[in-house]
Amino acid sequence: MSSLIEIEHMNKFYGQFQALSDINMTVEQGEVVVILGPSGSGKSTLIRCINLLEAYQEGEIRVADQRVENGPNLASIRCEVGMVFQNFNLYPHLTVLANVALAPVRVRGMSRRSANDRARALLEKVGMAAHADKYPSQLSGGQQQRVAIARTMAMEPRVILFDEPTSALDPEMVGEVLDVMQNLARSGVTMIVVTHEMGFARKVADRVIFMESGRIIEQNKPQEFFTAPQEPRTQAFLQAILHH
Amino acid sequence: MELLHTFFNWSVFVDALPLMLRGLGVTVLLGVVSIILGLVGGLLLAMLRLYAFAPIRWLARAYIDVLRSIPLLVLLVLIYYALPFVGIRLSSFAAAAAALSLVSCAYSAEIFRSGIEAIPRGQFEAAASQGMSFFNTMRDVILPQAMRIVMPPMTSNCINVMKDTALASVVAMPDLLKQATQAQALAANPTPLVGAAVMYLLLLLPLVQMVSWIERRNAAGGKSA
Numbered sequence: 001m002s003s004l005i006e007i008e009h010m011n012k013f014y015g016q017f018q019a020l021s022d023i024n025m026t027v028e029q030g031e032v033v034v035i036l037g038p039s040g041s042g043k044s045t046l047i048r049c050i051n052l053l054e055a056y057q058e059g060e061i062r063v064a065d066q067r068v069e070n071g072p073n074l075a076s077i078r079c080e081v082g083m084v085f086q087n088f089n090l091y092p093h094l095t096v097l098a099n100v101a102l103a104p105v106r107v108r109g110m111s112r113r114s115a116n117d118r119a120r121a122l123l124e125k126v127g128m129a130a131h132a133d134k135y136p137s138q139l140s141g142g143q144q145q146r147v148a149i150a151r152t153m154a155m156e157p158r159v160i161l162f163d164e165p166t167s168a169l170d171p172e173m174v175g176e177v178l179d180v181m182q183n184l185a186r187s188g189v190t191m192i193v194v195t196h197e198m199g200f201a202r203k204v205a206d207r208v209i210f211m212e213s214g215r216i217i218e219q220n221k222p223q224e225f226f227t228a229p230q231e232p233r234t235q236a237f238l239q240a241i242l243h244h
Numbered sequence: 245m246e247l248l249h250t251f252f253n254w255s256v257f258v259d260a261l262p263l264m265l266r267g268l269g270v271t272v273l274l275g276v277v278s279i280i281l282g283l284v285g286g287l288l289l290a291m292l293r294l295y296a297f298a299p300i301r302w303l304a305r306a307y308i309d310v311l312r313s314i315p316l317l318v319l320l321v322l323i324y325y326a327l328p329f330v331g332i333r334l335s336s337f338a339a340a341a342a343a344l345s346l347v348s349c350a351y352s353a354e355i356f357r358s359g360i361e362a363i364p365r366g367q368f369e370a371a372a373s374q375g376m377s378f379f380n381t382m383r384d385v386i387l388p389q390a391m392r393i394v395m396p397p398m399t400s401n402c403i404n405v406m407k408d409t410a411l412a413s414v415v416a417m418p419d420l421l422k423q424a425t426q427a428q429a430l431a432a433n434p435t436p437l438v439g440a441a442v443m444y445l446l447l448l449l450p451l452v453q454m455v456s457w458i459e460r461r462n463a464a465g466g467k468s469a
Contacts, residue, residue: 051372051373053369053372053373075375075376075377076375077375078372078373078374078375079374079375081373082373082374083369083370083373085366085369085370085373087366089364089366089367089369089370090370091367091370091384091385091389092389093388093389093392102374102384102385103371103374103375103376106376106377106380106384107374107375107376107377107380151374152373152374155374155375
């Protein structure tokens with residue numbers, strides 16, 4: 001039985017600069033993995049490689065046993081790998097409801113009616129049902145991000161990648177988004193989350209991965225990771241973060 | 245009185261009116277056909293210029309640059325008077341429509357391109373992350389937003405095409421200007437020319453004002469919604 005996501009000896013370069021070095025990791029069905037690390041450590045780049053928004057040059061990434069690469073299978077892989085972005089990236093010319101219902105109609109071939117029904121149900125789940133007919137620009141950042149999560153879930157992906165989902169939010173809105181993510185995690189959705197929210201990592205993660213300079217330095221259960229980090233660099237990072 | 249009699253001669257105008265209205269019809273038809281062909285061709289060209297394989301991309305770019313450099317009148321004369329020598333004989337309407345839309349699609353391609361390039365990368369990424377195809381991404385996500393951005397310059401371009409239809413009178417097409425000059429020669433009075441000028445204004449002034457209106461609305465409405 002292979003894992004949902006398998007990354008083996010993956011290297012990524014920007015020209016001469018090596019952004020990711022020898023990445024090896026697996027993610028199981030239902031697992032919540034949080035990736036921590038200082039800015040520029042390659043966390044976002046790593047998860048953007050999983051759905052090939054960024055190309056990788058060496059090694060291999062597999063999602064449900066399919067190699068992630070340019071070609072005829074890429075679209076179907078991307079259907080299984082949802083992504084929530086730092087800047088929401090909602091479609092500004094469409095209503096909230098249309099944002100959520102678009103891809104299921106176009107990609108999954110769902111009827112507009114059942115896509116709308118499901119979109120409403122998902123908006124209900126993220127507490128945005130009352131705003132279904134508004135446009136993204138009429139919403140706060142936290143509300144937009146909750147819509148973006150509903151939009152991602154509408155494709156029923158097997159895993160959702162979160163790329164710093166609360167970093168562009170005003171502090172008072174971080175909580176509402178983290179609550180939605182925590183509910184998702186509880187309901188068994190597989191998640192890979194790049195974040196700076198230590199509380200979320202501690203409470204929700206099944207496993208924490210620490211990255212620095214494009215490498216995975218350490219990974220462990222959150223309990224062990226936060227209380228007994230093994231690597232000196234992890235210790236230094238946690239020291240700097242937690243003593244504020 | 246002399247001035248009125250010369251430039252605003254009512255009986256001359258009434259005599260010329262039926263032919264001028266027919267000319268106006270031809271002008272509008274030529275303009276609309278050229279605008280539509282120019283928009284469709286321009287969108288296609290912009291797609292090739294942005295997303296096709298390298299050699300096609302270069303060709304599209306070369307086409308755009310050449311057609312934006314050549315004077316419209318020169319192209320029109322080439323099509324109408326030079327192509328018959330290689331066996332391609334176009335009617336004056338077809339020649340004018342071809343020249344106008346060939347040039348117009350080069351301009352509108354550049355306008356479309358600027359609009360598409362103004363769409364943030366995150367929009368492409370959001371659509372890609374949902375497994376949307378290139379076609380769907382363009383149709384549902386990128387182009388609707390780009391259209392809004394390019395509305396003012398694109399309308400200006402359409403106005404230019406409509407104005408440039410007057411050049412077709414050079415290849416003996418019976419458009420508004422041609423009918424007016426003929427009526428002027430017949431009556432030995434410039435009133436039909438004045439009438440034609442007024443008709444052009446009535447046709448194009450509302451469009452020009454629409455551009456300013458759209459620009460004001462876009463400026464007031466912000467970037468979205």
